[in-house]
Amino acid sequence: MRPSPLLLGIGMVAAPATAGTVTVTIPRLNVAEYHKPYVAVWLEPAAGGPARTVALWYDVKKGGNEPGTKWLADLRSWWRKGGRSMAMPANGVSGATRAPGQYRIPLPADLKPGQYVLNVEAARETGGRELVSIPVTVPNGTAQKSGTSELGTVALSAR
Amino acid sequence: MKRFLLVATALLSIPAAVSAHRGWLLPSGTIFSGTDSWVTVDAAVSNDLFFFDHQPMRLDAMKVWQPDGTPGQLQNGATGRYRSVFDVKLDKPGTWKIGSENNAVMGSFKVNGEEKRIGRRGPPRPDMPPPLTVADIPANATDVKVTEIVNRNEIFVTAGAPTTTVFKPTGKGLELSPVTHPDELVAGEPAKFRFLVDGKPAANLKVTVIPGGKRYRDSENAMDLTTDAQGLLTVTWPAAGMYWLNATATDNNTTTPRATERRLGYVTTLEVMAP
Numbered sequence: 001m002r003p004s005p006l007l008l009g010i011g012m013v014a015a016p017a018t019a020g021t022v023t024v025t026i027p028r029l030n031v032a033e034y035h036k037p038y039v040a041v042w043l044e045p046a047a048g049g050p051a052r053t054v055a056l057w058y059d060v061k062k063g064g065n066e067p068g069t070k071w072l073a074d075l076r077s078w079w080r081k082g083g084r085s086m087a088m089p090a091n092g093v094s095g096a097t098r099a100p101g102q103y104r105i106p107l108p109a110d111l112k113p114g115q116y117v118l119n120v121e122a123a124r125e126t127g128g129r130e131l132v133s134i135p136v137t138v139p140n141g142t143a144q145k146s147g148t149s150e151l152g153t154v155a156l157s158a159r
Numbered sequence: 160m161k162r163f164l165l166v167a168t169a170l171l172s173i174p175a176a177v178s179a180h181r182g183w184l185l186p187s188g189t190i191f192s193g194t195d196s197w198v199t200v201d202a203a204v205s206n207d208l209f210f211f212d213h214q215p216m217r218l219d220a221m222k223v224w225q226p227d228g229t230p231g232q233l234q235n236g237a238t239g240r241y242r243s244v245f246d247v248k249l250d251k252p253g254t255w256k257i258g259s260e261n262n263a264v265m266g267s268f269k270v271n272g273e274e275k276r277i278g279r280r281g282p283p284r285p286d287m288p289p290p291l292t293v294a295d296i297p298a299n300a301t302d303v304k305v306t307e308i309v310n311r312n313e314i315f316v317t318a319g320a321p322t323t324t325v326f327k328p329t330g331k332g333l334e335l336s337p338v339t340h341p342d343e344l345v346a347g348e349p350a351k352f353r354f355l356v357d358g359k360p361a362a363n364l365k366v367t368v369i370p371g372g373k374r375y376r377d378s379e380n381a382m383d384l385t386t387d388a389q390g391l392l393t394v395t396w397p398a399a400g401m402y403w404l405n406a407t408a409t410d411n412n413t414t415t416p417r418a419t420e421r422r423l424g425y426v427t428t429l430e431v432m433a434p
Contacts (some may be wrong), residue, residue: 011291032170065195066193067194067195068191068193069192070191070192070193070195070196071192071193072192072193073191073192073193076190076432076433077434079190079192080343080345080432083192084190084192084317084319084320085320086318086319147377158267
């Protein structure tokens with residue numbers, strides 16, 4: 001949910017007008033055995049503090065002896081920074097894995113202004129793992145960085 | 160090579176450890192997510208870490224502690240030629256402890272110039288008489304040497320978020336009281352562990368840390384470390400992987416009658432993750 005420019009113009013009272021968008025690119029990889037990556041997107045206050053998971057893409061429907069949650073620890077940075085204490089599925093956070101392409105994820109509307117580090121981590125079955133971290137300022141920050149293997153461009157406009 | 164001999168001597172006297180060499184537990188992983196997590200563990204005594212080339216570790220004394228500290232269940236235990244293997248279903252979130260504690264009394268005495276041994280090396284064999292105990296030392300014995308042995312070999316695995324209940328010290332023997340959680344180790348980040356002897360900080364304790372995979376490199380790359388005055392050990396991990404940690408101490412705080420020396424040992428296997 002993004003506030004309309006009009007609302008931004010007159011200023012928000014209840015929640016700071018910090019809603020922005022993260023754009024995550026999952027590259028198309030030419031490999032023998034391709035599985036869509038598990039991806040976690042989270043924000044950490046630059047000064048330290050609890051991480052806030054913004055999006056988590058995994059095999060939410062996989063059941064049986066080895067449900068999709070079994071492999072969440074493979075997103076090892078995210079797992080350590082807070083994933084392990086979350087209950088899955090998490091409302092408004094977890095979703096199915098995504099095919100290669102570009103995806104827009106809204107930042108939480110109640111994000112307080114300040115310095116953050118935006119992290120995007122991808123881990124792929126029979127593939128690699130990559131973490132892209134970008135320092136960002138909320139609001140009004142824009143930042144962009146590219147992964148080299150499992151992630152393409154990660155862009156943020158915090159507006 | 161000198162260090163190896165020392166370690167070998169220390170382990171020689173453990174009844175469950177068969178003979179010389181290093182005893183270890185190797186978990187399939189230490190960090191688990193999801194709702195149906197199992198850890199499978201190899202248990203062996205070998206020369207190089209972590210290769211099955213010598214003897215299996217016996218599972219008789221192997222125990223499981225659930226995250227709340229109560230006993231858990233070991234499943235699918237089997238002992239092969241070179242290793243034992245077993246599973247633990249991590250059906251409760253938190254940190255589990257898996258391992259064994261060996262208490263033994265070893266030693267020797269002389270009667271009429273003939274040396275006799277107390278205790279036994281290796282597992283019991285059907286054709287052997289039961290080992291002599293301290294009670295079997297006759298009044299006319301000379302050269303009585305009795306050593307008390309307390310050894311621990313344990314690992315820690317975590318389902319979900321780490322907890323610390325299983326680290327509550329018993330106050331007996333050599334124990335690990337981690338400052339850095341053993342399931343939160345990252346290459347390049349220093350980890351701090353406190354060691355306790357009978358519940359008190361073990362200062363100047365000798366600790367050896369050896370990375371696994373010796374077969375694929377020339378040298379053992381062992382780190383010889385010492386705890387500080389507060390019993391604190393700091394380890395900086397050069398790379399991700401499985402590490403074997405061994406701490407040994409000798410004192411004379413014995414509880415067995417006639418024992419003059421006590422040997423303490425602590426072994427754990429630690430998984431260090433890539434950052």
